[in-house]
Amino acid sequence: MSLSGKTAIVTGAAQGIGRGIALRLAQDGADIVLTDLKKDKLDAVAADIQALGRKTLCVTADVSQRDQVFSVLQQASQAFGPVDIMVNNAGIAQVRSLLEVTPEEVETIFRINVQGTLWGIQAAAKTFKAQGTPGKIINACSIAGHESFAFLGIYSATKFAVRALTQAAAKELASAGITVNAYCPGVVGTDMWTEIDRRMAEETGAPVGETYKKYVEGIALGRVETPEDVAAFVAYLASADANYMTGQSVMIDGGLVYR
Numbered sequence: 001m002s003l004s005g006k007t008a009i010v011t012g013a014a015q016g017i018g019r020g021i022a023l024r025l026a027q028d029g030a031d032i033v034l035t036d037l038k039k040d041k042l043d044a045v046a047a048d049i050q051a052l053g054r055k056t057l058c059v060t061a062d063v064s065q066r067d068q069v070f071s072v073l074q075q076a077s078q079a080f081g082p083v084d085i086m087v088n089n090a091g092i093a094q095v096r097s098l099l100e101v102t103p104e105e106v107e108t109i110f111r112i113n114v115q116g117t118l119w120g121i122q123a124a125a126k127t128f129k130a131q132g133t134p135g136k137i138i139n140a141c142s143i144a145g146h147e148s149f150a151f152l153g154i155y156s157a158t159k160f161a162v163r164a165l166t167q168a169a170a171k172e173l174a175s176a177g178i179t180v181n182a183y184c185p186g187v188v189g190t191d192m193w194t195e196i197d198r199r200m201a202e203e204t205g206a207p208v209g210e211t212y213k214k215y216v217e218g219i220a221l222g223r224v225e226t227p228e229d230v231a232a233f234v235a236y237l238a239s240a241d242a243n244y245m246t247g248q249s250v251m252i253d254g255g256l257v258y259r
């Protein structure tokens, strides 16, 4: 489905799933506003997208800071005019026992994964309403937003919260023609999983590589997920083909968690 003439914003676009989504939406015809904390990596993704003939804008921003997220939307509008698609992808993982996790650690992950998504929903919805246009908001949830995992309890709680925000935002924004959905990947071979595996080894004493292997063995389709697998589904959510869908957090995990 063509996204020609559309402008999309992708947070956490410097690497991993966000990079994959940005490239796929550009392949489908959208101009892309890329935002992340990592300026150099953003510039490299922008170069790849420009090679596809699409326009880009890179904005360094921290999604946990509401004013920075609103500034991204403002800069996007100034550069490209109306914004059509907001992908709230940025997030961090955390491997910690529930008995040991500290208030500071809980606060950090909730500020990024939950508040970061909320500020993205707010800024995008206010922009779409001011433009008087429909729009699509797409959030990064996870299999961990449907089933909580040991030593990933706080991370899972943030993703359950993303699912709650997705449902409430869909209900609040439907009358404005704004749809809100979320993608729920399983085990995607990005830096996030390298770090989860490393920290699982520290927390549980499992050999490095063991946790990753165990999770991957549970995937019915028998292979690790790629950013492109996730991006293909996000491209559908961003397209007119998904116009009648809202409030859903859908598994795209190769068959790992069944709901």
Ligand SMILES: NC(=O)C1=CN([C@@H]2O[C@H](COP(=O)(O)OP(=O)(O)OC[C@H]3O[C@@H](n4cnc5c(N)ncnc54)[C@H](O)[C@@H]3O)[C@@H](O)[C@H]2O)C=CC1
Residues within 6 Å of the ligand: 011, 012, 013, 014, 015, 016, 017, 018, 035, 036, 037, 038, 061, 062, 063, 064, 089, 090, 091, 092, 093, 112, 116, 140, 141, 142, 143, 184, 185, 186, 187, 188, 189, 190, 191, 192, 193
């Ligand atoms: N890798 C996986 O297996 C899965 C990932 N997800 C979710 O998908 C999203 C992307 O994950 P990955 O690409 O794997 O992670 P990643 O760690 O490879 O990339 C995350 C990106 O987000 C950026 N980021 C982190 N904190 C930020 C902040 N405060 N402000 C702006 N940017 C920030 C990082 O700089 C990085 O470029 C996350 O929300 C994650 O929770 C969900 C399910 C599975």
Ligand SMILES: CC(=O)C(C)=O
Residues within 6 Å of the ligand: 093, 142, 143, 144, 149, 152, 185, 186, 187, 192, 196
């Ligand atoms: C990183 C993630 O969302 C998991 C545990 O699948």
